[in-house]
Amino acid sequence: MLYRGLYFKELFRIISGMKRHKWKYLTVLLISCLDYGAAKILIGFLNKDLINSVVQNDRQLLVRAFVTAAVCVVLSCGFYPLVMYEIGKSVKDYMLALRTGAVKHLLNMPVSGVYGSSKGEMMSRLTVDLNLIDTSLTEQLWSVLRDIIYGIGSCVIMLLLDPRLSAVVLLLGIASALVNSVYLKKSKLLSDMIQKKLGTLSQQLIDVVEGSRIQKMYGLDGIIKNKYSSENGQIARFQMKRTVVSAKIDGINFMLSTFNVIGVLGIGIYMFLSGLIDIGSIIAVITLQAGVTNMFLQVGVFLSQLQGSMAGAKRFFEFMDEAEEVSVQALKEGSGLGAAEEDMLVLKNVDFCYDRSSKLLDGVSLSVPKGKMAALVGASGSGKTTVIRLILRFLEHGSGSIFLEGRSIDAYSLEELRSKISYVQQDSFLFDCSIEENIRLGRPDSSKEDIVEAARTACADEFINRMQQGYDTRVGENGVLISGGQKQRIAIARAVLKDSPVLLLDEATSSLDSENEFLVQKAIDNMVRDKTVLVIAHRLSTIRNADIIYVLDSGRIAEIGSHRELLGRKGLYYKMYVSGLKTVI
Template identity: 35%
Template structure:
């Protein structure tokens, strides 16, 4: 009973997978077919011409042999060779036409899906990237993006060229001799059964291969990005061993795919060889014994041999299609991932009048973790600076992430000027907030480009003014090309303090009513910290500022200081009030830093 149940479940599983493959094919054609209908129609016409010219070659061989070599008819000595030449010319031009058109369509499809993927990836929430390693994600996309193109091209070329060529050639064979055609066609059923069995094995192996190759490329990318840490901690050998292990697994899986894919070759060749040999033997016997026309036999064998290549390609179609569909399916898995912080139906734009921020009994936990915020409530007054301090892991940076709607709280609500931020559009919310992260992030481009990301419509003069206010102009002008100096990958050509000052300049250029600083001076030396602190004090005027700080010296002048401890507000007040509170957490932090010069981490 257990075996019967297992077989039944496997059968259902195979049926479900076939149904899924058909649904995926319909989706691919629905999304791309109409866009390229003219191109595919032209390519199909070209492929039909290829099929017809190929079948014509087999059909005309009968007259070539009988009229020229048997009858010695001089009247056709020019017309028949010219007809053969013309068929080759048509086939060559048609092959060129379909090849160019399908390549252009394929390249357009890849570009469209790349644009679509990037657009979708930018819409996905931050927690998606927390659950998926960015390097492996990029590698996986790079491998899978051609799956849709290959699926479409395989389907079109197989139907319009190989299938029609095979049908026309079989028609020519039946026209010549239906008995020999039946002998030749006996090779079909066993090959079809074998290919079906191979496809089921290939599906799983291909998926594993894609995942392993993505991990290999991801490991290489991560190593390149963190090469300084790799060398500083002498991690070369450890990472080599780990990556080489992944490479071995990927190689073994690729070899497995090669074995499965090529397994059809010997069987196909053997069965086809038997069929061709039987046809030659039987036709030769009839020609010798019964005097059948050698032209008819030659034409039939020509058609049979010409039919072998399209038949072999069609036999391997399911195997190739399975590989392409696995890649396409993995692309759609990403495209179908819904944004988890989607705008609410009917969401309106945020209108900031004063900039008051209120957290009301907000609770939050990261997926799979414990509660980070346990009913946190506070008000950040409009136009004032509110600082969050406390030990690492207490929830300070999470407060900023929730304000930006990188995540949504499990309970409670966050309002700006009385508007629940879940009821407004994310775009309008984030355009009203200037953000300086703890780890500065720079993108490919020049120094000017990276500052201008704060406000793309800003003029060069405004960009340079923001740089001056962030105390960044001095080192910018010292660069070889000034503001036009490329920053390198992730700003690798700049120091940590320089990257942070560019990040601050970007926030200043945004000129938003709310300013969020997540330990914005952490990467600065003492001199730069003093300069940037002055710039920040100027930028804070008239704005609502929410700042996370470990160095208490940077928030002494804050209008309100909140001590966050284990997901709750433990204390609140000004620096003077909190530092005088006996046995208070802030007083202990202040005493610790004043006495030992340490930060609260």
């Protein structure tokens, strides 16, 4: 079967996804191709009548030629542009919906799915691959269908004019199609590899931008340049191989096309001299031969280009098929039993593992009374941050139950659950916009006065007002234009503005110097009043005033108690306290 292995599944999915635009697009696409083919075929009749009118001195043929020419002008210059405009409009409307849907899907993906993927790969799929879908609909699919319709129409007319000459054209055309099908398979494989490598290259560029400070600090320019050059070189080699394949196709097609013209012309002259055909019909067949040639030769080229676009479409749809977050989970066995009303946040025998080989959390149970602060401490890798992510449902726990306000978190919608929780992490993310806009994200409908008050609570108002543009100061990508302490206080102001009853702090001061730690800690102290707080921290100053401390060891709760009680037991917490020189745990 010719051209098997093409991405027909992806092409069908693209067309089906156009929904209400689908039939309009297909209709105008077909009309434009018919219009193009009709105009080209009429030129063959025009040439036939013009030549015969001169040879036979027939004025009627000359008049008919001028009428045919007028119809060609109307089809080519009048109707055709309008149809092409409608094709472009249908595709642009679809691409608008597709890009919007892609961003919506990205927002609905679980955090583990987003952070588990390469940024470069994802960006490549959302930009390069989407643009390839656009090109396939506006140019490549139209070119393939246009030449097929033009070619079939030319075949039919040629057979009516003279079957013998037509047979020569068709035999050479079929031979060309067989040769093209062999090279198209190679082109398909190379297109796949090129698209994958482009995603890897995008990730390397992101690393160069985001890691510029480390790169300069450690003198990594040469290593990074060599790594990028190596990857870029592989892409160039694959592209060159695809170019060689395309060049072979073009060379073979040109040779076959030349033989076709010479063969038809030679046989046609012989038939004319034998009195078997008029000279006008020979010219008409040679004119229509271009349609047959394009169908067998150029369709192969356009299909090769379309394959490259469909390789991108395949990668894009793989991204779109990634699972989204489930807003409301089916309640796990025993999870609907509830928890004591005085406990705002409760974990009961919670397990979690990334794979079946080992548990990251094993039977973890803890409770945080309403309005109290609980601290979770433990060695790196003991599972502290995983507990936070399970509460927020960034990850889904295995057996056991998690309750918020006496209700299983599986019974909440994600929006409702997360509206009840404020979260400040070690390296809080800021968007590339103004300080005011970053804080306002905590509660989008808040007033300027609310934002200023939140900043004061977070000990951020003073340094913001010292800036030349104050609250209108842009922070740069992920807060690169401000200090780490300022960035953290803006993130705290955002959490203050959200004003949720539960606050989760994940090592919010661990990466700061003493001065910034003091200011951020003061901001946290202001924020936690009347809140239910679960804090993960290494620094003693953050957790010593916690109402209860849970010590996590290898995924299990090893000790529970206040700071004084745990020191008195001289267990794991005591050892951590001593080894941390009484300042860091």
